[in-house]
Amino acid sequence: MDWKTSTSAEPRANGSIYVSDEVRTAAKILVVGHFAVGKTTFIGSLSEITPLRTEEKMTKASLHVDDLQGAPDKVTTTVALDFGRLTLSNELVLYLFGTPGQQRFVQLWEDMARGALGTLLLVDPARLEESFPVIDLIEKYGLDYAIAVNTFEQGKHFDAEEIREALDLLPDTPVIHCDARDQQSSAQALITLVRHLLDRAA
Numbered sequence: 632m633d634w635k636t637s638t639s640a641e642p643r644a645n646g647s648i649y650v651s652d653e654v655r656t657a658a659k660i661l662v663v664g665h666f667a668v669g670k671t672t673f674i675g676s677l678s679e680i681t682p683l684r685t686e687e688k689m690t691k692a693s694l695h696v697d698d699l700q701g702a703p704d705k706v707t708t709t710v711a712l713d714f715g716r717l718t719l720s721n722e723l724v725l726y727l728f729g730t731p732g733q734q735r736f737v738q739l740w741e742d743m744a745r746g747a748l749g750t751l752l753l754v755d756p757a758r759l760e761e762s763f764p765v766i767d768l769i770e771k772y773g774l775d776y777a778i779a780v781n782t783f784e785q786g787k788h789f790d791a792e793e794i795r796e797a798l799d800l801l802p803d804t805p806v807i808h809c810d811a812r813d814q815q816s817s818a819q820a821l822i823t824l825v826r827h828l829l830d831r832a833a
Contacts, residue, residue, distance in 0.1 A: 648680055653721045659746050660824070662713070662729045663769065664753035665761035669781045669811035670729040671713050673753060676817045678715025678727065712743065717821070725821070740768050749828045750776040751820060753811065756787045759797050766798065777805040777827050779820040803827075 650657075662670050675682050713729030728743050750769050754762045769776050780794055789797070791806040800806070805827045809820040 650716075650724055651718070651721065654718070654724050655722045657724050657726060658748040659726050659728060660821070661743060661747045661750040661774070662727055662753065663750055663765055664781075665755070665758065665765055666731075668753045668755050668758075668761075670753055673751075673779075673781070673809075673811035673817050673820075674713045674715040674727050674729050676812060676814045677717050677821065679718060680716050683712075683714040712739065717818075719825075725825075737768065740772065744772040744774060747772075747774055749824055750774045751779055751824045752776050753779050753781050754794070754798070755783065756780055756789050756794070757783070759794070762798060775828055775831050777807065777820070777824040779811075779823075780806065780808045781811045782808055803830075 662673055664670050671682075712731070713727075715727040715729075717725045717727060719725060728747070730739060730743055752762065752765060752769065778794060778798070778800065780789070780791075782788070791808075794800075794806050795802075795804070805823045807820050807823045810816040
């Protein structure tokens with residue numbers, strides 16, 4: 632597949648819940664990140680089907696468990712997974728799995744990481760330190776990954792090299808800025824990951 636000519640940022644939203652009979656390759660991609668970084672929003676912006684979400688309203692029981700300092704307006708949280716689908720060509724479809732960001736859900740990682748082609752790690756530039764436990768899990772399960780810096784309104788801005796240094800990334804780990812609310816921006820982040828995975832496999 633020629634990714635230079637086939638990486639359209641427009642999902643093929645044909646309204647069907649079924650994958651085309653032409654599709655010959657399916658790949659599983661994890662979308663991960665710390666609590667309230669935008670994983671559910673990211674998958675929702677890209678999925679060509681109505682995404683599966685397991686969000687529940689946050690209750691008083693979570694007040695001393697989930698840190699809302701970086702997301703004071705958050706009222707729901709993912710308790711199992713998010714799932715979406717994106718067809719990139721007539722022969723290739725991506726299945727997107729979003730993992731919960733809280734440490735109490737890490738037991739889900741083993742099953743979700745099994746068979747994954749790679750991982751897109753969303754980070755909040757204002758809360759970079761919260762990404763280290765997620766990076767530890769990614770590396771524990773031996774997954775290749777790229778970094779997508781989710782830009783927030785009036786948030787801190789750091790260039791790619793500052794992010795790379797702060798997270799102590801390897802030189803070949805891609806870093807791209809994106810807006811998880813925007814379909815085109817999210818698609819470019821996902822394309823960056825897929826290209827990285829292809830380079831690693833070459």
